[in-house]
Amino acid sequence: MTDFMLARDTALWILVAFGVVWVAWGWYLGRNNRTIEDYALAGRNVGFAMATATAMATWITSNTTLVAPQLTYQFGVWGMLGYSMAALGLILFAPLAQRIRTLLPDGFTSGDFIYRRYGRFAWALFIVISLCYAFGWLVSLGMAGGLLLSSLSDLSYLTGMTAILVICVGYTLLGGLKAVIATDFVQSIVIITGVVIVAWVCIDTVGFETMHTTLTEQQPALLDLLFPAAIMFFFNNVFFGIGEIFHSNVWWSRAFAFAPGIGKRSYLAAGLLWLPIPIVTGFIALAATSLNLIPPSADMVGPMVAAKLLGSIGAVFIFVIVFSALASSMDSLLAATSDLLTQDIVKKLLRPDATSDTLLKVNRYIVIGLGVGTWCIAAFKLATLGALLNFTGAFVASTIWPIVYGLYQPKLTGKWAGIAMFAGTVSGLVGYFTIGFYVAAIISCGVSLACCRIGIWQSKDMFHWHKLEEKG
Amino acid sequence: MTISESALTILVYVCLFASCISPLLLLYWLIRDFKGKKLW
Numbered sequence: 001m002t003d004f005m006l007a008r009d010t011a012l013w014i015l016v017a018f019g020v021v022w023v024a025w026g027w028y029l030g031r032n033n034r035t036i037e038d039y040a041l042a043g044r045n046v047g048f049a050m051a052t053a054t055a056m057a058t059w060i061t062s063n064t065t066l067v068a069p070q071l072t073y074q075f076g077v078w079g080m081l082g083y084s085m086a087a088l089g090l091i092l093f094a095p096l097a098q099r100i101r102t103l104l105p106d107g108f109t110s111g112d113f114i115y116r117r118y119g120r121f122a123w124a125l126f127i128v129i130s131l132c133y134a135f136g137w138l139v140s141l142g143m144a145g146g147l148l149l150s151s152l153s154d155l156s157y158l159t160g161m162t163a164i165l166v167i168c169v170g171y172t173l174l175g176g177l178k179a180v181i182a183t184d185f186v187q188s189i190v191i192i193t194g195v196v197i198v199a200w201v202c203i204d205t206v207g208f209e210t211m212h213t214t215l216t217e218q219q220p221a222l223l224d225l226l227f228p229a230a231i232m233f234f235f236n237n238v239f240f241g242i243g244e245i246f247h248s249n250v251w252w253s254r255a256f257a258f259a260p261g262i263g264k265r266s267y268l269a270a271g272l273l274w275l276p277i278p279i280v281t282g283f284i285a286l287a288a289t290s291l292n293l294i295p296p297s298a299d300m301v302g303p304m305v306a307a308k309l310l311g312s313i314g315a316v317f318i319f320v321i322v323f324s325a326l327a328s329s330m331d332s333l334l335a336a337t338s339d340l341l342t343q344d345i346v347k348k349l350l351r352p353d354a355t356s357d358t359l360l361k362v363n364r365y366i367v368i369g370l371g372v373g374t375w376c377i378a379a380f381k382l383a384t385l386g387a388l389l390n391f392t393g394a395f396v397a398s399t400i401w402p403i404v405y406g407l408y409q410p411k412l413t414g415k416w417a418g419i420a421m422f423a424g425t426v427s428g429l430v431g432y433f434t435i436g437f438y439v440a441a442i443i444s445c446g447v448s449l450a451c452c453r454i455g456i457w458q459s460k461d462m463f464h465w466h467k468l469e470e471k472g
Numbered sequence: 473m474t475i476s477e478s479a480l481t482i483l484v485y486v487c488l489f490a491s492c493i494s495p496l497l498l499l500y501w502l503i504r505d506f507k508g509k510k511l512w
Contacts, residue, residue: 049502196488225473276486
């Protein structure tokens, strides 16, 4: 244990305090949830401030606070710039959010849209991709929880991962989307304030001159603007970010939950406010060399630099920031994935006649099940955070064009949308294993686009938009 | 070709400034929505 690590008892007390406050608040917010719409979509009337904060906080994940410094440490300047490009996903989703709310006023999930627009074949593929991504992200968040505690305190990986999962499952279970959104607001304020303070201390302690000089002498590649793998990563991350947001029910459920007219403005504002954050969190990794830090694994560089800069009191500070970042994404993912399983698997396939009360109960059981499932997989600690996250890039990028064309181009049929998703995913995975993780999303997106264009070119069918309003 | 020290400084300071404004904007919008009863 180093001198900047939290004592075991301090870390446990912070977790208990957070757990009690968040779960109690979740219960308070969820006490009036009567229907599945109240629970899963916060009554479909979320205002602009809450909407913007939740979109922003959800996109600021443990990956922003841990992986942005990791990528900067590996790819230098392009690493942090590339990560910040994920903001384009939020910005480009803004007009889609408005169209989704207009075309499907009674919709619940992204699966609802794919089912009504493209039919069963494309829907089945889409659900598989969505669930693979959701579990990948959930496991990545669970692992980040474990890594956080084991890097900043002498608690074990397993204890940290378990604590964060139990807290998030607790308040999501009791409060539904309303609890998720309200806690996201507080968490977004905590996270941004925290990363600004860490960055400020880094500039004040190390300084740009020392940082730049040390890197020029010892690791010039990190300052190189023509670093080929890093440039590839930059563009890959653009498509990965767009794919993640366009397909994921985390963002679709919010589009359904925001009050009419709010979605477009809030996603745009959230994207613009999110854009600088990965640069602020990532650049501190450039100070690692100047501080003579050698992290045991690349994804530990952020917490190590921050804890080194801020000392023993700072360890508490960093702990709270990363915990908030983890919780703000994990709760959203738990809520959105449980909605997807409830609406798309239980309601569409198993119990089409289920009442709102039954679905509400099922949704809550699924939240618990997701927590248990995530714990079981994350306990194995399969890969580094970045590798696990980027593995899902091949899956999600294949859905970008079927979603965009599905919302705006009536000529694309379900058959070709399904082919686009399948061919895109397979080719992206081939790229992932033969070239590297930094090309998976680009290849997947390109192949999927080609398939969609062929489908539109040879199609003679025209989809009628009013069919989206028919309950499937 | 490497990024110069001044370019790195400007990039980080601009992002830091933008990040400072974010919490203030969110709080302003929250108060506005609360007063207009448009929170939920």
